[in-house]
Amino acid sequence: MRTIDLNDIGGKLLNLVLEENPVSEDIGIIDENGELIAVIIPKYLYDFLQEKVEETEDILDREAVEEFHKEQNEK
Secondary structure, eight states, rough: OOOGGGGGHHHHHHHHHTTTSSTTTTTEHHHHHHHTEEEOHHHHHHHHHHHHHHHHHHHHHHHHHHHHHHHHHOO
């Protein structure tokens, strides 16, 4: 993950991040054409998504090990 110091952001973004309930929802960053180019998410959502990714990786790892053992038993 890339990081930026809070002191290095300013203006509207800084105000959104420093709200009483900081970043209580996603913050979309759009370009001059209105296209979404980045999203800032709250820490609790980042933690949740990271946990789900790790759970999925664990499932895929288990499936790969099971398939390997299945192939070895077939030989």
